[in-house]
Amino acid sequence: MSTRFTVWAPAAGRVEVVTGGTRHPMEAKDSGWWEADVADAGHGTDYGFALDGADEVLPDPRSPWQPNGVHGQSRVYDHERFAWTDQHWHGRPLPGSVLYEMHVGTFTLEGTFDAAIERLDHLVALGIDAVELLPVASFPGHHGWGYDGVHLWAPHEPYGGPDGLKRFVDTAHARGLAVILDVVHNHLGPDGNRLGSFGPYFTDAHATPWGDAVNFDQEGSDEVRAFVVQNALMWLRDYHFDGLRLDAVHAITDQGAVHILEEMSRAVAAESAHLGRELFLIAESDLNDPRLVTSREAGGYGLDAQWSDDFHHALHAALTGERQGYYCDFGSLETLKKALTKVFVHDGTMSTYRGRRHGRPVNVGETPAHRFLGFLQNHDQVGNRAAGDRIGPLLPSPGLLKVGAALLLLAPFTPMLFMGEEWGASTPWCYFTDHRDPELARAVSEGRRREFARHGWVDGVPDPQAVETFRRSVLDWAEPDDPHHADLLEWHRSLIALRRAAPELNDPRLTAARVETDENGARWLMMWRGGVCVAANFGGVPLVLPAAPPGGRPRLLLASDPAIHLDADETVDSGPTSVALPGASAAIFSLTSGHA
Template identity: 60%
Template sequence: MPNAWTPNLFEVWAPAATTMEVEIDGVRHPMRPARGGWWTAEIEGVDHGTDYAFRVDGGEPRPDPRTRRQPYGVFGPSRVYDHGRFTWSDHDWHGRDLRGSVIYEMHVGTFTPEGTFESAAARLDHLVQLGVDFVEVMPVAPVPGRHNWGYDGVDLYAVTENYGGPDGLKVFVDACHAAGLGVILDVVYNHLGPSGNFLHPFGPYFHEGLGSFWGQAVNLDAPGSDEVRRYFIGNALQWLRDYHIDGLRLDAVHALHDKRAVHFLEELAVEVDLLAASLGRPLTLIAESDLNDPRLVTPRESGGYGLDAVWDDDVHHALHSALSGERHGYYCDFGSLEVLAKVLTSAYLHDGTYSTFRGRSHGRPARHVPGYRFVCALQNHDQIGNRAEGDRLPPELLRVGAGLLLTGPFTPMLFMGEEWGTRTPFLFFTDHEDPELAAGEADRRRREFVDHGYPDWADKAPDPQDKTTFLRSKLDWSELDREPHRSLLNWYRDLIALRKVLPELTDPRLDRVHVDYDETARWLVVHRGSLRVAANLGPARATVPIAPAKVLLGSDEDIILDGDRLLLPPRSLAVLRVNQG
């Protein structure tokens, strides 16, 4: 269970139920018990587009836990949806390898004024011209209300109608593949949203007494967890198989509670590898984790989980704090060029070292891991949106920061609008329909700032429930026609183009990366084979000693190469090739 899909066959797992019914057009149809706590019913006259709901022990009608479509939102009935009715045109798409790639993260609802899959697809030419390889889409599961980041999703097998529903997502993926772009989908398996989650009556989907700031933990290792694990793994396979998605970003895997000998992530990786072999295209799993644990991406035959990559916040923190000067909260151990040099050569600052923010030692060494397995960003939805006012780095800091990121040994990821230095904030927004949740969201947000070490931000954040907060977060595409946005966009394009033609820049071997720096003068030079990436992070002009070389790309027209000296204006960067022979 479940069996091969047909529109008139209804199946649901409800191991503790004494009766199960499927309701269609007000008529309740009894279901038959089957093995393993499953229930089934075959009902004539049902086809694609039929609305239905389940009743557990005569209770209220609830959506199907595996509902493929929720046309009326999270509180309405499910709708039968046949994946086979969609006509794909991506028959020549053979996938994309993560190695050497650049990822672009987007929130569909704020990427365009319309906030739909269709309107996002109309902007793909911008991403092609930028030179990125993957689009990473923030979660698309149904959420309460009209707008949300997506991490309050429920009905995990469905696609929010706010963006265009299941067909809308397929149109977007098809268009991405036609444009040569892979698609990574952000999925959330550590919790479900606080409103519209009706899994509890069906079975033991959640841990009693275990959870996180975001909600109750899912049951991955207690009684009944075999089927719960199948539920989430089946969800992952659905996106990759039925929606032609190329990879998944797994939200906050450190919040997964699993003490079984074979961890959920390892089991998921095995199943995804099997599907990739069957489909004949690469499928990528990327974990978000704050554990600094390379076992996530260590091959299974070497005792790891076998995921493909992991988000690396230490690189972000080192870049951000070195550029901005911020040292509060979780930036307290970052900011020096010594720290920046370490993360550029070792991936993690905290690789067994003491973390002041955590008050304990943290992480383990990862320098042996290929750099492409670390997805690193100068900005992402968390690091912008979890600021009280959703503010971004200014263009003058983005220039040098992007230069270091896009010439580094890791897999770079950009956040929408970063490439032109948009002045649009990315704020935290919700649209809860539950009055209690709506009233309490602002207070919950304030408590989160305090927990993350930013008590001074607690009263600065706008109300997440205010529609204006959402509207303010929409990108302003007219900025591309104005300075300094136009020239910054060209800089990003040039950096990505250079990355694609110089193999030294995509060499993932961290032991081949060397960094010289002057803490006082605030400059550093990153060695990438015969290339040198020289950056001045300070407010004054810097004179950097350099071997005889040629400037390949510079962020400022006032950069001067004078023999064995490189004169860098404030907050500027140059990529050079050292003369050989």
């Protein structure tokens, strides 16, 4: 038994791999790489690297296993040892899928991969196609969001480590669920980040909110780019993930002729062909730039989808009436109409919040709608509120939760739910951390208070470092059995089932969606997707809307309120022609022509 250890350390004059207290000299190779074969080292062997004779032993930049936390030694992990059972799994296409965003640490009381497995049948019954995990790369402490990861190749040990993650993905595939992983390549967390000790992983040529930028375009960047692309392929190959969500790509600066996102897109496409599985990349970006999802042949980056914050902001502001911060540019039903039909509200138009023009138009005649993810809630839009409050308590009427769900799940875009949204979870989802460095912990807590004080939120800002802040964010799985929550859960199930059953609701053409609105007195919106119509009453008073043109015959498919009904015009003999909507309600009906 032996293991070949490799590490990139271009500036070092001497490198040793350390196992069991013994230092083994490494041989210098091309391009700053070092390697050494160590006998009697194999799966489970702890190791690290010493640079230029230093006493300090550093974890591996590509450590596959950090059982003792981000500051501990790395451990050899043999990927071939795991017995996969998903050999017949070929993935799920992103078009037509419904996604579900999950944070492993708060999805269950236990906060582990194995505990999450026990809830997968709930997602199957709901109609979910793909589970999107928030980052699981090893980060400091026990609990946190995962966006301050420092060992990008090692699954977080408190969640269950490498084997636990593989069990989760393997079981999800057995249930027919694809699994997507949120990865962070725009920065690393500060605590435990030792990449800079090995090579030029960072550069001060570009500034980011987290300090020096990841070096994608300066001297020495070839190996850094390879590190990131190979990390993406590792998750897809070794852990059988079906896709990756790329965090905040607008914070990646790359001035090279071939952007790192295009390079990654090309590499993932090749890996998909090699593995014979559907693989996809989804970007988070606030640039409103359709180039991300434009094909490489047409000069784009060739990513498969991107998040649509404008849709969220338009729907959230229309439902809640909030106008603070970035919501100041949203709120009217006309704004929501534009988001539903044009994707970006800011498509080169003036953004009051930014004080400048923002975005560029989507070619709605050519770009399929499934390339944009729609959501009413997600980890950012809930967790970055002062108290981590979900949308339910913000609404003037609880019926608007069903209105929002109907527009989300029947809109042209690929819909995504945030865990617990489907039953209107009452638990908040706060920003929480577990930094062990006292100075960093204090800075995070104080910085959070200062951030919200600028927005006028002085009271009720939970301390991110308080264990209770984390515990309050854990889902309560007794809630789905409560009649009120069960009713909302059934509404989501019915909407997803309808989306799957009606071909019009999977039509990728943005031009096939038609929306009409009115805000003169009553506030209503009607969205047609082929022969299916969603009629939504945002106001608090009942109203009657036309349900069919002359000669049409509507059929009620779903109603958010039992008082919803179709009415007939007594002057014509053509069946129901209007729909009566109580305040804060939604009806979905189909249209058929003729009198059959």
